[in-house]
Amino acid sequence: MELDRLDRDIIAALVEDARQTYAEIGQEVGLSASAVKRRVDRLRESGAITGFSAMVAPAALGWTTEAYVELFCQGKTKPSDIALAVARYPEVVGAATITGEADALLHIRATDVRHVERVIERIAAEPFVVRTKSAIVLSRLVDSPPGTTLPDARNGSHVPG
Structure with a gap:
């Protein structure tokens, strides 16, 4: 549209x-x-x-720690298989296929670092996962809700909403 x-x-x-x-x-x-x-x-x-x-602050629900986890999968793992597997984890609040070496990037929210570690261990145990690479978020520098910056249809640049 x-x-x-x-x-x-x-x-x-x-x-x-x-x-x-x-x-x-x-x-x-x-x-x-x-x-x-x-x-x-x-x-x-x-x-x-x-x-x-x-829109609820994750910390208000006890989700005070977040991480991004790259998934490296074996062979030709289908994105739909990855999606089905990671959707079972309530801590995974976002997942996408990406360019580069990794096959997918997961956004995880958890109660603390130990909780993140347990989630990553469970995800790493999925049969198609070869390895993971994770990064814990220290602080958010920009956190705009979706839709606050809309692309300008004329030139592809972003226009503040």
Whole structure:
């Protein structure tokens, strides 16, 4: 779906505060509340907006430690096999296939370093995993929620939301 500037502004407003009213968003972007609602409905129907949720600080839930783990897999392990295996671990909050030597990169959240270690040990025991390489996050330098920076369709650069 092609997003125009108003769509981008509406999405940015929703990312900033999804609980604000259509009238409040309309004031911000220069549309009536009903026009904002029609656009939000269209954005939802098209799949551009996939839902609304509360953002909770992981530390509030006891997840105070995070790590990134590279997976090196044997042979031609399919991404779907990796996805099925790592989805069983609630500590894995993100996973992606990547370029470079590793086959996949996992984002892990845990209660402490020992917990991270146990999760990595369990993942390393998966039959397709040859080895892992991990990095513990010391501090986050940039932590923007998805959608706060939207690509500018004209030149591919990012436009703050």
